[in-house]
Amino acid sequence: MQEKISEIQNQAKDDLVRAGSPEDVEKIKTRYLGRKGGIINEIIKAIPGLPPEQRSSTGKSANILKKEIGEWIEEKKAGFNTSAANASPLPLFDVSQPGVHKPYGRRHPLTQTIDDIKGIFKKLCFDIEYGPEVEHEYYNFDALNIPDDHPSREDFDTFYLGNKRLLRSQTSTVQIRVMEKTKPPIRMIAPGKVFRPDTVDARHASMFHQIEGLMVDEGVSFSDLKYVLTLFAKSYFGQNIKMRFRPSFFPFTEPSAEIDISCSLCKGKGCSVCSQSGWVEVLGAGMVDPNVFDTVGYDSGKYTGFAFGMGVERLTMLKYGIDNIRLFFENDLRFLSQF
Ligand SMILES: [Zn+2]
Known part of the structure; x- marks a missing residue:
């Protein structure tokens, strides 16, 4: 079981590295951490069927991995936000647009x-x-x-x-x-x-x-x-x-x-x-x-x-x-x- 957890850990890392958009990250989050059918949850659900000596360590490892993947996902998301902010250009000045007319004031x-x-x-x-x-x-x-x-x-x-x-x-x-x-x-x-x-x-x-x-x-x-x-x-x-x-x-x-x-x-x-x-x-x-x-x-x-x-x-x-x-x-x- 510990080997499987290591595999999942590596897979999750790879997936996140390849994720090219915030939408990809959301999909990864659902796949690994989803309440229904999420990979981590499936492992936790399977713990009662394991031999008694493996249950405690598997539970511990699964929880650590869950926390890790959660952190990686947040990091990846933050990366997208920063690059989005960096990439967003200043409002373009279009010289062909008519100017904003400000009326002249005048004396009463x-x-x-x-x-x-x-x-x-x-x-x-x-x-x-x-x-x-x-x-x-x-x-x-x-x-x-x-x-x-x-x-x-x-x-x-x-x-x-x-x-x-x-x-x-x-x-x-x-x-x-x-x-x-x-x-x-x-x-x-x-x-x-x-x-x-x-x-x-x-x-x-x-x-x-x-x-x-x-x-x-x-x-x-x-x-x-x-x-x-x-x-x-x-x-x-x-x-x-x-x-x-x-x-x-x-x-x-x-x-x-x-x-x-x-x-x-x-x-x-x-x-x-x-x-x-x-x-x-x-x-x-x-x-x-x-x-x-x-x-x-x-x-x-x-x-x-x-x-x-x-x-x-x-x-x-x-x-x-x-x-x-x-x-x-x-x-x-x-x-x-x-x-
Ligand atoms: Zn008159």
């Missing part, structure tokens, strides 16, 4: 408008200034000569945060902050977000963008204001744009004006955007009220200045013929990729 239309306007005013030597979006009531109202009973201070026009803090409802706040720390001459614009609890519809959003401007020096007059804003409107909308200045009122400017441009969509003929009038309002402006200068410590007898403000969304809508402000904030690529 509102960012483009802000950048355009910044560019126009930079040419006129205006500085770009920024300020906080969470403001103190002082900067949003008091310093801007807005009286305590002014309707813009009401809850329905301003987001109050408590403790005299609020989300700024205009970027004029930045003008005050700049004047507090700078002496004239001043030329600046302040782009940024402003917040008002408006009901959202096609023309209103509770957050939108403004650009406010300020120029202060000795001898600044209303004709300077008119010159700068005309130059701006022609640069932004085109040389053929017509403008008109209408008297208006703002607490922080005196005199004040609202500025209309000829409707760029209908060329002044009348359409739904301009309410059939041929004109659209784009700017508020005026000469800085002397009270504002007194508040920031400027000599209002010596210095004069003008200020203006415009809505970035409105300017963008007019330039590109967009009829719904919500399109700017819905993050719809079908809309955004047109700019």
Whole structure:
């Protein structure tokens, strides 16, 4: 019996050496170690029929061989795995395949408008200034000569945060902050977000963008204001744009004006955007009220200045013929990729 076991041992070794694939190894495993009809199991089953003196040693040898063959099989399998890993090539780069297209990013239309306007005013030597979006009531109202009973201070026009803090409802706040720390001459614009609890519809959003401007020096007059804003409107909308200045009122400017441009969509003929009038309002402006200068410590007898403000969304809508402000904030690529 011991001879037979040695024979099986040699045979199993040979078989495994010749095995060319993991499938071959599985077959060998079944042939030698299978529970039913496996060669080792057949030997173990035959032990009770052996002469008593052979039973114990045959059982021992059969179990050792079973363990050995098991180990050889695992080694052989591991060999296949390693060679498979070594042999597996890197993903081939097929030069004839079309490339993976990565779309270019682009600036949001509102960012483009802000950048355009910044560019126009930079040419006129205006500085770009920024300020906080969470403001103190002082900067949003008091310093801007807005009286305590002014309707813009009401809850329905301003987001109050408590403790005299609020989300700024205009970027004029930045003008005050700049004047507090700078002496004239001043030329600046302040782009940024402003917040008002408006009901959202096609023309209103509770957050939108403004650009406010300020120029202060000795001898600044209303004709300077008119010159700068005309130059701006022609640069932004085109040389053929017509403008008109209408008297208006703002607490922080005196005199004040609202500025209309000829409707760029209908060329002044009348359409739904301009309410059939041929004109659209784009700017508020005026000469800085002397009270504002007194508040920031400027000599209002010596210095004069003008200020203006415009809505970035409105300017963008007019330039590109967009009829719904919500399109700017819905993050719809079908809309955004047109700019
Ligand atoms: Zn129109």
